[in-house]
Amino acid sequence: MRLADVPTPALVVDMVAFGHNVATMGAVNPGRRLRPHVKAFKSTPLAQALAGAGHEAFCCATVREVEGMAAAGLGDDLLLANEVLDCTRLGALVRAGNARVTVAVDSEETVAAAAVGGVREVLVDVDIGLPRCGCDPADAGRIADLARARGLTVRGVMGYEGHLMRTPWERKVAEVEEAMALLLAAREATGGDVVSAGGTGTYDCNPWATEIQAGSYCLMDTEYLPHAPAFRHALFVWTSVISVSRSGWAVVDTGLKALGMDHGDPTVVGGSCWFVSDEHTTFGPDPSYPVVVGDRVTLLPGHVDPTVALHERMVVVDAVADGRLDGDAVVVEEWPVDLRGW
C-alpha cells in the first residue's frame, strides 16, 4: 500500500528516521543501559523493535502499559516508574509468572500498596529537583526499610531530572551531576544495584545512572528536537486539505482530536498554522506551496506523547524526503497504539 491510500488524519512513522534514532541512542546507551519509556509511543510493535535492538527492559507509566507489554511477551523486566495506589493488577501479573514487575514507591502508602497487591520488587523514587513524585532524598533509606519490612525487594532508586532536559548544554552536565549526587546518596541509604534516571534530554550526559529512561527519542517532536538535536523527526501527521478560501487560508481535516496541544500548535510543513479546532487546522500556505482541495499536507506535532494517545494506530513508511510526507511512500508496517487508557 502507498501512503496516498491511507485515510487522513493518520500518524505516520518514518522508518529511516526511527532507525536513525534507535541507532543513535543505542550507540550511547546499548542494551539494558537503556530502559525505553513506553509512554512515549504506547505501541507494543514499536517496543518489539526496540527489544530487537537489544533493549529488553522497559519503563511504563500506567498499569495498562505494563499489562499490555506483558501480554505481548515483553515482560522480561518492566518498571512502572510511577506511584500506584492499587497494585492488584500488577500483582496478578507477577503471580501469573509471565512478567517481572517493579514499581516505584515514595511513601508508606505506596509501599503498602505494592505489598498488599502482590508486587515483590520496588525502586525508591527520589525527588531530585523536579516538583513531582519522589521522596525527600533524606527519607529514601526509611522508605527502603519500610519496603523490606513488608517483604519487598529493594532494587535501588529512581529519579527524574526532568527540570534539566531543556537546560543549555554548557550548564546541563554540571546540573545533572548535582541532581544525580542526590540520587546516588539516596542509593547509599536504600541499597540495591539500580540507579534509574534520565531521559531523551540527558541521554548522553548522565553516566551516573545505571539505566536511562528515555522514550521521546524514538519519534521526537518539534518542542524536544532543539534539546536533543542528534535525533530526527520520525513522527508526522498525514492530513488532507478539505477547504481552500479565496481569502488565502486553507483547512486540513486534522485538529485537537489528533494533536497533543500542551506544547502549542503543530508545525504545518509548507505553511503557517493559524489555529486548531476539533477536526480542523486552519493555516496559511506558503506562496511557494499553494494548495488545492484534496492535497495532502504534513504536520509535525508539538508533543509526541499526548499526540500518540489520540490515535488507534501508526503507519510506518519506507522514506520521508525533505521532512514532508509523500503519497508515493510505501507503507511497510502498521503499528497499533495498543497501550492507551489506564
Place this chain on the structure above:
Amino acid sequence: MRLADVPTPALVVDMVAFGHNVATMGAVNPGRRLRPHVKAFKSTPLAQALAGAGHEAFCCATVREVEGMAAAGLGDDLLLANEVLDCTRLGALVRAGNARVTVAVDSEETVAAAAVGGVREVLVDVDIGLPRCGCDPADAGRIADLARARGLTVRGVMGYEGHLMRTPWERKVAEVEEAMALLLAAREATGGDVVSAGGTGTYDCNPWATEIQAGSYCLMDTEYLPHAPAFRHALFVWTSVISVSRSGWAVVDTGLKALGMDHGDPTVVGGSCWFVSDEHTTFGPDPSYPVVVGDRVTLLPGHVDPTVALHERMVVVDAVADGRLDGDAVVVEEWPVDLRGW
C-alpha cells in the same frame, strides 16, 4: 457502585447538572430546533438521552461519528457538518437505508465526493466570518447548482459564527445578526429550508437559524462557562493523590493523556495547578484542603471536546455537591465514549 470504587483517572458526569443543561437548552431550542453536536461528547448513550429529550436530529464532525450514531439507531437525520473528500462510507450508510445522511459541501471537489460516494443530500457550507471551511457567500448559489447538476438534493445552508461565541453580550446579538444576514442571503441563492448554524455561545441569540448546532452545553468546561453562564459544569475528572511532598506540593495520577490542554491547565478543585505531565498533575493544595496520599481530587477540564476524546468511558453519578466529586456519590450509569477516531 459508589464513585469511591471507580479507578482513577475517570471522567465523571453529574446527572443533575447534565439534566439542568439539557432542560435549559431545550427550553430555548426544543425538538429539532436543536441539532446537538456529537463531537462534544462522542458517546451514543449520551446522544440517546438527548433524543429522549426530543432532539432527534444530530450533527457530527467525522465519518466515524455518523457511522456510530447510525449503528446505535440514532440515524434519523444525521448532518456531517464538515467537508469530506471520500464519502464512500457515508454512501454505504445511505444505501443500507438505516440513516438519513446529509453532508456539508463548499467546493466542486466536495460536491463531487458526495455524488460519487452515494450521499444524496447536502448543505452548502458558507463562510460567515470564522476563517475555516465554507464557501464565499457569493459563491453559494453556484455550489448549489453544481450539487443539483450531480443529482444531489440541496437542503439549504450551514454556517458557523464561531468567531462570535465569546463576544460580549452587548455586541453579540448585533454581530450574530450580521453574520446570519450573510447566511440568509446565501440561502436565497441555494434554495432549501435548512439554515443550520449556532453553538453553545449563541444558543439564545440566533433566531435566524432554523436549527442550532450546539454540543458543549451538555457537559461544559472552564473556558466556555463564562460565555454561556446559564449552563453548569457537568463534567469532572476524578483523580487520586499519589504523592505529597514535604515542600508543599502534591501530585494526582492524571495528566496530558486524560486532559485536553488547548485551553490551558485544568482547574484543581481545592488547589492551584502547577503543571501537567503525561500522567501527573502537580498542584499546590489550598491550606484549607490539605491532602494525603490516597485522597481523591476533582479536576475541571479546560476544554471538554478533546478531553472526552482521550477516555474510553464516562461514569454518571447521582449528585455532585459544591462542585467537588464525592466518593459517596452513586454511579447510576456508564457511558462508553464510543465515537472516537475517524
